[in-house]
Amino acid sequence: MHTEATTALIDVSYLPRLEFFTAIVDQQKLVLDEDAMYQKQSIFNRTNILLANKVELLSIPVYGARKKQRYKEVKIDYNQKWLQVHLRGIRSAYGKAPFFEYFFPELEEEFLKKPAFLWDLNESLLTLCLKLSRINIPIEKKSVNTEDQDILDLRELTRERAEFADRKYYQPHAYPQLFGADFVPNLSIIDLLFCEGPSVKKILELSRKKIVNNL
Template sequence: MKIDKGSTVITDLLYLPPIEYFAAIEGKETLMIEGHDNYQKQTYRNRASIRLANKVEHLSVPVKGGKGRPFREIEIDYEQKWVNIHLRGIKSAYGKAAFFEYFFPYYESVFERRPTRLFDLNLELLTLCLKFLQHPVRIVVSTEYQPNVIFQDLRGVIQPKESYEVRGIYRPVPYMQLFGLDFVPNLSVIDLLFCEGPQAGRIISQSKKTIEQSPE
């Protein structure tokens, strides 16, 4: 497969990624997913943030095993009732959002299929998010681990342990959220999709921080 280094980016595969992730890949033609790395705990690989009435809720997918094992082998722990918790949380957060009834059934169907592995769940959800954002990027999964690449490398960059402000990828563009008076930036992209629908892609384009944009 021919790779154009200027239009390609390689990233980790995240669970319902934050808006920053989509700002980072904005304008790219090929999105390469790292398919041969090891699983890392306390990352966005199995967690996402949504906004409830009184707080930001952090959703976490429980897994079997953990750090040091190949990510593609990590199985989801369905003995824990996390699916009901996540779906109920999403409904509570966005049930009254303008575009909830349109988007939610697609996400619900992915959860109800109960993919065995976290990698497969994340890939299905990412594909849906990109479709709803009308982002025509081509998704490919790497065939082997590549320690060095000639194109943009975002593996390990977008982490919940530090603020998005440190990375300089994303600048918040406020949109109408359901709860609270203060805008909460960089939640899961589903917050933006449920609230803004077709305008979500435009907001992400505006959120991409470029070299010309000075820190605010």
């Protein structure tokens, strides 16, 4: 008899998108593989926010990542002015959002700690976003046996370029955004946090695809 896994194996990406959160919202534990390799052209260091006239890609520059380099060893390049650009962009995008004043100070505080490694920044931001979303899921860091049948492998969400519509986790559930007449799906979790506050978890649950299994 098949039972649903309650532990998810994830990559920790930069301010993850809504698809990621809809996939993990009902999990009992998240596992980060400490031996994971960094993957270029992934969203480990990228996310999207909504500005007045466009969707903006925020990207963290890193020092030249090598092939077969451990994710935990990838360093952030603070010589580039990305931090000021990202914080200014987030203020510009969400400064008038209903819950901006509640959440932004804690978010800014994590950025200003300036951790040296991308993994550490992403992990701290994920932990904060889970807390602000009122999603109580513990995170464990360890070396992982990917053949473990009790772990749901969700690393495709950060490594593969497939559109969310082609995967089985996220079906957009519209909520009021600040800009534009049309709803923009699958932005960073901060879009939902700043716009909806305490309703985040409910909207994530409503955004989960309903899978019908043919038995």
